[in-house]
Amino acid sequence: MNLSLHGNRVSTVALPIPGPGRGSARRVTFIGGEMTLAIRTVLCDLLGIEYPIIQGGMAWVATGELAAAVSEAGGLGMIGAGNAPPEVVRKEVHKARSLTSKPFGVNVYFMSPYTEQVIDMLVEEKVPVVSTGAGNPGKYVPRLKEAGAKVMSLVASVNLAKRLERAGVDILVAEGMECGGHIGEIATMPLVPQIVDAVGIPVVAAGGIYDGRGLVAALALGAVGVQMGTRFVCAKECTVHPNYKRAIIEARDRSTVVTGRPTGHPVRVIENKLARQFLELERKGASKEELEALGVGKLRAAVVDGDVEYGSVMAGQVSAMVKKEETCREIIEDVMNGAERVLARLSEIRAGSPVFR
Numbered sequence: 001m002n003l004s005l006h007g008n009r010v011s012t013v014a015l016p017i018p019g020p021g022r023g024s025a026r027r028v029t030f031i032g033g034e035m036t037l038a039i040r041t042v043l044c045d046l047l048g049i050e051y052p053i054i055q056g057g058m059a060w061v062a063t064g065e066l067a068a069a070v071s072e073a074g075g076l077g078m079i080g081a082g083n084a085p086p087e088v089v090r091k092e093v094h095k096a097r098s099l100t101s102k103p104f105g106v107n108v109y110f111m112s113p114y115t116e117q118v119i120d121m122l123v124e125e126k127v128p129v130v131s132t133g134a135g136n137p138g139k140y141v142p143r144l145k146e147a148g149a150k151v152m153s154l155v156a157s158v159n160l161a162k163r164l165e166r167a168g169v170d171i172l173v174a175e176g177m178e179c180g181g182h183i184g185e186i187a188t189m190p191l192v193p194q195i196v197d198a199v200g201i202p203v204v205a206a207g208g209i210y211d212g213r214g215l216v217a218a219l220a221l222g223a224v225g226v227q228m229g230t231r232f233v234c235a236k237e238c239t240v241h242p243n244y245k246r247a248i249i250e251a252r253d254r255s256t257v258v259t260g261r262p263t264g265h266p267v268r269v270i271e272n273k274l275a276r277q278f279l280e281l282e283r284k285g286a287s288k289e290e291l292e293a294l295g296v297g298k299l300r301a302a303v304v305d306g307d308v309e310y311g312s313v314m315a316g317q318v319s320a321m322v323k324k325e326e327t328c329r330e331i332i333e334d335v336m337n338g339a340e341r342v343l344a345r346l347s348e349i350r351a352g353s354p355v356f357r
C-alpha cells in the first residue's frame with residue numbers, strides 16, 4: 001500500500017475518486033492538498049490482479065459466469081467446485097475462459113468424493129489459482145505448483161495455518177466464523193493477526209468483510225487482501241435463485257444462526273424452518289446420521305429451486321449490510337473507493353484533527 005500526502009491538511013469532503021478499471025494508482029485532489037492512492041499489495045502481484053479482493057469459491061453459487069465477472073472487474077473470481085464431478089467443473093472453467101482472459105481460480109472442497117479427479121482436471125486445464133477448503137491439500141501442492149497454479153488454502157486455526165505453510169501453499173485465507181457456509185470457531189478480528197504472526201507467507205482475511213472499512217481493517221490486521229462471499233451472492237452476475245438473494249437482502253443483524261456444531265461441521269445459514277428443525281434435533285441429541293441425512297441436497301434446494309424455507313441458505317453475518325443487487329464491478333468499486341475514504345479519514349485523525357464520521 002502506498003499512501004503519500006502532499007500539501008497541507010486533507011479533507012474527506014467531495015472526493016473526486018475515479019473508479020476501478022482506470023489504473024490502481026489514483027491521484028486525488030483534496031481541499032488544500034493532493035494525495036496519491038494506490039491500495040496495491042503483494043496479493044495483486046502474486047495473482048496478477050488489480051485490486052486485493054477475492055470472491056470466495058462457493059459451492060453451487062460461484063459459477064464460471066460469476067468468477068469471470070469478478071476477474072473482469074479487477075478482483076480474483078473463483079469457481080466453487082463443491083461436490084460436483086470434474087466434467088461439470090471443467091465446463092465452468094471453460095465458461096469463465098470464454099468470458100475473461102484475466103486470471104481466475106477454482107475452489108476445491110476436500111470433503112467432495114471427486115477431490116482427486118477435480119485436482120487432475122485443474123492440472124490438465126492449467127487453472128492459474130486453486131484454493132482449498134475443508135481439509136489438508138498437502139499431497140496435491142507439488143503437482144498443482146508444477147502445473148503453474150498458485151495454491152491458496154482456507155484456514156480457521158493457527159495450527160493448520162502452520163502445517164499448510166510447511167506443505168508449501170502460497171497464500172493462506174484466514175476465515176473467521178462470521179462468514180457464510182462452513183465455519184471455524186474463531187472470529188476474523190482475533191484470527192487474522194494470530195495467523196499473520198505465526199507464518200511467513202501472505203495472509204488474506206475472510207469472514208465479515210463487506211466494504212472499504214472491512215478492507216482497511218483487514219490490512220490493519222496484517223492481511224494482504226480480503227476474500228468476500230456473501231456480498232457476491234447478491235451480485236447481478238450471480239445465478240442463484242432470486243429467493244436466495246432476497247433472503248440475504250432482507251436479513252437483519254441477528255438473522256444468521258449456526259447449525260451442525262454437534263456433528264463437528266458447523267455451518268452459518270440464514271435462520272428458516274430447516275435451520276430451526278436442525279437446532280431442535282440438535283437440542284434433543286439426535287444422532288450424527290440423522291442430522292447429516294437432514295442436510296442432504298439442501299444447499300441445492302435453496303440455490304437452484306429457491307426453497308428458502310426448507311433449503312440451506314448459507315450466508316454470513318454481513319447479510320444484514322447487503323441491501324441490493326449490484327454488478328461485480330459496482331461491488332469492487334464500492335470496496336476500493338470506500339477504503340480510500342477510510343484511509344483519508346485515518347490520515348485526518350493521524351494529523352490531529354478531531355474524530356468525525
Ligand SMILES: Cc1cc2nc3c(=O)[nH]c(=O)nc-3n(C[C@H](O)[C@H](O)[C@H](O)COP(=O)(O)O)c2cc1C
Pocket residue numbers: 055056057058059061080081082107108109132133134154175178179180181182206207208209227228229230231233314315316317318
Ligand atoms: C453460499 C456459500 C457457499 C460457500 N461455499 C464454500 C465452498 O464450497 N468452499 C469454500 O472454501 N468456501 C465456501 N464458502 C466461503 C466463501 O468462499 C468465503 O470465504 C466466505 O463467504 C467469506 O465470508 P463472508 O460470507 O462473510 O463474505 C461459501 C460461502 C457461502 C456464503
